[in-house]
Amino acid sequence: MIIKPAFSPSAKDILRDRYLWRDENRNPIEKPEQMLERVAKHVAGAESSLAMQYKWADEFYDVMAKLLFLPNSPTLMNSGRPAPHGQLAACFVIGVEDSMEGICEALRKQMLIHKSGGGTGFNFSKLRSEGAKVNSTNGRASGPVSFMGLFDKATETVQQGGMRRGANMGILNIDHPDIRKFIHCKDKDGTITNFNISVGVFDDFMEKVNSDPRGEEAALLAEIADSAWRTGDPGIIFLDAINRGNTTPNLGELTSTNPCGESPLYPNEACNLGSINIAKMVKEGAFDYELLGEVSAVATRFLDDVIDVNHYPLPEIAEAVKLTRKIGLGVMGWADLLFQLRIPYDSKEAYELAENIMRTIQQRAHETSVALGKEKGIPETLAHLGRRNATLTCIAPTGTIALLANCSSGIEPLFALEHTRVRTQTDGTKVIMKQVNRYYEQAQKEGLPEEVMKRVFVTSHDVSPSAHVRMQGVFQRYTDLAVSKTVNLRHECSVQDVLDAYTLAWREGCKGITVYRDGSKSSQVLYRKEDE
Template sequence: MRKVKTPANLPEPIINENAKIVLHRRYLKKDTQGIPYETHKELFWRVASSIADEERKYKKSTCKAPQLARDFYDLMTSYRFLPNSPTLMNAGTSLGQLAACFVLPVEDSIEGIFDAVKHAAMIHKSGGGTGFSFSRLRQQDSVVGSTGGVASGPLSFLKIFNCATEQIKQGGTRRGANMGILRIDHPDIMQFIKAKERDGELNNFNLSVGLTEKFMQAVEKGADYELTAPNTGHATGTLNAREVFSILVRKAWESGDPGIVFLDRINRDNPTPAQGEMESTNPCGEQPLLPYEACNLGSINLGLAYTPENDGDVDWDELKRIVHLSVRFLDNVIDASNYPLPQITETVGRNRKIGLGVMGWADLLFQLGIPYNSQKAVDLAERVMKFIREEGRSASKQLAKERGPFPAYAESVFGKANLGPYRNATVTTIAPTGTLSIIGGCSSGVEPLFALSFVRNVMDGDRLVETNPHFEKALKDADAHSASLMEEVAKTGTIQKMDFLPENIRRVFVTAMDIEPMWHLKMQAAFQKYTDNAVSKTVNLPHEATQDDIWEIYWKAYEYGCKGVTVYRDGCKASQVLCTGGKQEEEKGEDKSKESIVRDRPEVIYGFTHKVETGLGVLYLTVNEMDGKPFEVFATIGKSGGSITAKAEAIGRLVSLALRSGVEVREIVSQLKGIGGENPKFMKKHLVKSIPDAIAYVFENRYLQGEHLSDGTNSLVKELCPECGDPLVFEEGCHICKSCAFTKCG
């Protein structure tokens, strides 16, 4: 780590309590014992000064490095702008890898495949996420000419990539995150669509199907379309496009996977088509990239672009200043970054892509008194993003005057059309800001809030009710605020059924699940219209949403000009249908009712017996296991009558039947947990409500390892954070923790 002397007269940054936790866990530099030796001020100055130092390379620069470092420091510590996490972590250190997004090619050869595995491991180790297209790999069972053998297909190699990522994560470094994409016309597409039918499969991957306009036109007509072998270019068969689209919709309804990306639309906006097609994106889908390309991201806090003195409008002059300074920051990041592969260094240097995005959008709307689910909000989204892109390109033009355009400018769409010249091939991206928004104390990205008020678990089991400050101010201004009301709001996160609150407050302060899905999509499309790359956004759906609802969202996303879409139906993981192997005959309507899926019991099986005190007596639950998973249970209870004994035995038999039929433990727990009885009993820190609740308690504690399942109520929250125990929420295409910034997407 380079030595950085922090000026004594720098103002101390104001850090909110959540941000202190996040910065301590993830960003402050630590010694070999894991103890931070860096203060918050030193962290921000390390980043600001190292990025500003790159200015010294350019003799024509209109900025001086010492003053620019102060400007960057003020920009970040006022939380008007923050760069992506790798920049905060690694700027000014010996590692020096500052980019978040990478795409790697997967060639159709053993050497190419395992080169990609190795390169991904290097990127994950450095703190980045990776995207891959597996569309070049020949289909399963096709002949391998060099050996005379048969290919195992994309899915088999996808599992190898997933396993490699798991080992990097277990090695103590930052969790790796991946995107896997397969074209809709690949012969193995049906296997890919069903790849995550069983929860826990490919757990280090987000999956998206690459849709083409030819396919979408076939869906509209109900026509067949061709599957094409990638290694020969020859047709291998046909599928009905509408049937495939229906299956894709159903899988998204069941579990949220896979998502979809529109490949033709992505490549229409490819600024450097002479370098080839874009075939994949980064892990959350907002950054389409060429092979071996990376992008440096950062986000402007729109919640701070509002000033009451400015006639209740956006402070456009201040927003312009922030955009220009942020573009300079991100362009300097490209020069400051040490990329893990020479191919990446070359490609990044050729195109110099940056991705300036936003966060705090919901906060801005709250301050302006505009409901998220309104045309006025959609129109403002277009206006804001158009302004940011125009000013971002203006800033990029200024940098081109000082430093020269990006090297591939002449052959780019800008060079061909005599536009620019620009310093950067792309300027805008709307990326996930789960961690950055915690540091900045604002709402995430362009998402609505997931809850207006929620309970956060702090040290020693204490509970802290946290409330959106704009919501709290509105209540106080209306003389409607109270601690008991905040507790009540925290139970559900929403106020839509609280008719006693003023109507204008209920109209403006809406949350993710209060908003009709189509408004989510309209908002995404509004921001996409003026975003060079793409938009990270989740279309949240209520539990009762139908497959027809998702069909409409997918189709409208295509019509509205989105580059992809992610949907998440509330509670879908808990209600996922039982899958028995996924043969295509099932999709053709064949009757499977006569097939037995109940596994036979072996002659010898081992297990354990757990003693649980219930209000009806001591329950002895014997659980026998196969391959570390429960296979059958026997429930016996003492000191009770024959009826209770019979019920315990019956519950045990039914749970055993479910387990032997392939039902997941979490599904059993979600059904049994919370069932009440006439004699509840406290056991240590747990209230045992009934015999089935006791079985759920044993299963949850032994097999789910901290995963949280609700007791029958539908909520955006379905799991607890494995790091801090607070609830995870699903937004911006990923499960994230609002308290400690843990994310399943890296």
Template sequence: MFWRVAYHIAAVEENWGTDVMERARGFYQLISSKAFFPNSPTFTGAGTLLGQLAACFVLPISDDMGRATNGIFQTLRDAALIQQTGGGNGFSFSRLRPKGSLVKSSAGQATGPVGFLRVYDNAFGEIAQGGTRRGANMAVLRVDHPDVEDFISCKTNENQITNFNISVGITDAFMKAVEEDADWDLRFPDVRSPKYKGFTGTVDQAEAAGVPLTIYKTLRARALFQQIVEQAHHNGEPGMLFLDAANRANPVPHLYALEATNPCGEQWLGPYENCCLGSVNLAQSLGPDGGVDWEKLRQDVVLSTIFLDDVVDANQYVPAVPQLKEAALRARRIGMGIMGLGDLMYHAGIRYGSEEGQEFASQVMEFVRYHAMKTSVELAQQRGAFPAIKGSIYDPEALVWQPPTPILPHEHDWGRPQVHWDEIVAGIHQYGIRNAAQTTIAPTGTIATVAGCEGYGCEPVFALAYIRHVNDNGKDLQLTYASPLFEQALERAGIDPETRDEIFDVVMREGSCQQVERVPQDIRKVFVVSADISAEEHVRMQAALQAFVDNSLSKTINFPPEASVEDVANAYRLAWKLGCKGITVYVTGSREKVVLETHATAQTKQKDEAPGAAPVLVPPAASDQVQPELWHESKKPRPRFLAGFTYSVETPLGKAFMTINENGGHQPFEIFINTSKAGSDTASVSEAIGRLISYILRMASPIEPTKRLEEVIRQLSGIGGGRPLGFGPHRVRSFPDGVAQVVEEYLQQRTDRLQNEPLEAESTEAHAAGGHDHPIPEAARPTAQPMLQIGDLCPECGEASFVNEEGCRKCYSCGYSEC
């Protein structure tokens, strides 16, 4: 695979007289050593008939139903073709007229941005992205659009609009109005004006063109800001995209204003633009004695930049949408990024999030950006500058671009060679630059896993130990992962193997080493995970990196479960003030109930819920902000493998066998009931009851599955029939009553298991008369292996390891991703 990719990307160098085989060998060594990986579509598309190598696209949507090439349904068609090739799409819905406004041609009322967003979402739900996964998309609406309030709340129920991330496009004017507690107008060009006919621009362009604006509503800016913050606190969406910050760094303002990003928010693009991304692996640049191998990093960045520039020419794009190739070749955007920052900081003994960590990350990213730009200038000398350079910020005759500067002064010396930005300025004046944009920090969920990074992208490490589920020809293998760097640090501290194993057992349960007293304090200081880092530190790390990224970056600001709405608001304000181009937040557990929890938390809950415990009073102001926690899918998808318990019970309809399967966290997930011969009325009734109970367990509900089973017991218990069976407490009055009794026994045994009480070796007595036994099969007995407890419940494997990271969601246990 590595050779296929290396050769087919290098083949375009024939255009420049380069030795193709020599270049291919260089690319092969670069990626096979895991020093650099391009984005996944490059791996899957290079050298294939598909040949589409880009991961992210932005498509325009104009206020037109069918005549314009960028009309609503023409764009939907283009997006569907892109998703079939493995690309994700971003859209700004801001140009669509508000819901209910006049449509002159039909004398009807407009559907509005949110309505068409739902149309797009339903369409994308039927399209597999690249034939392998559901489509990933981003929807953006300006903060001054009249429908913005509906947009903010359109994903309150997360079973709706499941194929989109959503973000509000924020302006500086809005944030200043929030600070000043000023009024804010929701406005749109007057669709009744003759000047609106044929106009397809933004609100700002309407003002410049003399198209009159209609103010639909005026409200306090802080009230609208609060709506955004409360919804983000509820389930992580919408995010914020800072339009003015992005456009201040727009390399080609003469072509367009930036309005939208790709699905994970790190790549701002103009209409029909796309970008081929790649990441250098910082974990491959570890120097001796906790240092950085700066020379290796420089070499990797140089060759990776050449690789990405070649991808622009090697890409087949989507022939049915010719605007994609035209836009790509016009600006030749590339997105050089990083992965393994967390690994490098562990190696260097620097705490992620600290001021020292912010400066270290800044110095690393400046080094990457500098050598990416230096290489791009050299490529311009050899191959020519990007065609749209005239009028851009890189125009050699009217150079607007200025070298980037750090947020924090660079005072520490980590042995990094000097960078000379004046040489870059001189080079652009003389040769121009090959690529209008050079750097992006993208999500690296798949490629970082393959590369063996502990820290994905620019994120901190999420867990020092976890269980990875691997499907080996239909068999589920559980592989215990432990951080090699953490283990090496423990070894250097002289901790014996037995104690190290005990430490990892605790880390597996807690997700962090911060409360493990056996871990030396100096190791605890460095080996922090995402949950150990404050939200402010997350934001400041993002800003430190953003200063040397000309596009943007994928990062999630993770909050603890007890975070308040005001905590989220403060993060948004800080991100704007520090010059970030966007922000995504996530309050742990806000999207779905965290089933696996620490023993300490579980014991606290038991005390709070104990009989006689004092009620917890919630002030009215706080209770207004409480949102229900949902099991979000309309019906949870079934994982390939589930462990379960099979019972037998005598009923008036004969012997029944009931299998109760559990998902992650020992939650009941489904029930199978078999009685009599297949095809009989008895068998059909038992199957029907099993299906209904299973659906109750898998449907979206704020009530956890065990509570739902308790209600099933209450509904079925005591139902009488014509032929009751047995006597006393084990009397089975009917088939439904027998089902209820088995479910009740299962719940009791489940409680015993979770309280770590030893399972009895003897079989328990059956509920049916005659004392039929139903021992728990050995295969179904819970193992002593610690369960991962670092995130939400994964819809694929059921483990509590589904985390928000890099602007998307991924599972550390099975690799499932919603990026």
């Protein structure tokens, strides 16, 4: 018996607007349950026999319909589309070589990946600086920042299958001569809007900042912090932390991540993500680790299968992916889980629970990957790991799938207990959705003591910057790839608060850090009730 999926009315709206397949008149030709069936069957198509395909299609459908697990958006949207469509991964990285051919090549890849539904990350540090000599023409190079404008324009022009716009990560290393221009490249509102930008820093840079607060490194970091305080950009990527966590150093150094920072990848690599809704795992007032373990195992198999049924936009991507078979299993609904268990986000109990949950997922995912390796084979490049996938865990932002699962996003605290969300539909019209967090509403009805309400139902601005960073650090400890997290700061915070967050993030072993000070950009996706 096929169970009905537990989608909320607003999740059904989102599905109808952006996920369900349509006919030429743009009318949906499938229902939400048919979408999940399509996804489950297509992904289980990677299994070896018909019997196995039926068995796993049922299991995959079950975890999705119960909203215990959802894969990243491209898998929901594109599963089952015939080749050359049917691209299922959200994250890609593209290498950029220092030549006109290299730049054109990267641009070509970016456009094809965006068209297929994926987001792209680039490290532009190989490009020579602005004004440097161009041998062939005796001219002067325009530098990485001006080329980024080209990649930004291309993004604007290519819609991802009409569903969403491509996102990019642009990275420049701290030792590149154009770094100051890069730090300020988004100063003016409305420039390079399709890029998140991050400065790639190394441990020795951070060490110098700390040992010499008056040195040029400290001044540069202060300039980054000041810019981030004013505009939210740039973020920072800790390249040494990323490479310490690299499970395939034999394949070279990692220098870039995907757009939201959660997937450090090699050029041409792609990674598909999926998230477990831990808010759905409360049984008799306690966290249900048994269920978490079971769902982790099913989800790992699901994501590994996605690799085999995915239609990659370029042959070199298909080849790079099969070498490492990276997948990213993570969580969503963390804040909602804490609400149900009456645990404050910024408490020792929360850090411990985070650690136990993420450790369980990582262990189960690794065990499953070892077993899958025995069953289906291990790529030669991963023989030293003894498992089928170079990486298994990752914390994605879950920007849309958390709305589909009706839970809080990723590991973020709630932005507000009540809010309105402005959503732009495919036809360009905007809908305003009003929402009160249901656990908050329920607790209000139950009449919990005022101090408990205040302590438990905290929002991102009630949580101190250091607690945000510590939470990211705890999840990172059990995450093979990286953690997508925004350290949301109050409008009144200082540049020093941002600098302190950077140092703490580096010490905690985070692979990057993004801060966002309330009201520091002219448009925000989310508005609090009082802002209406």
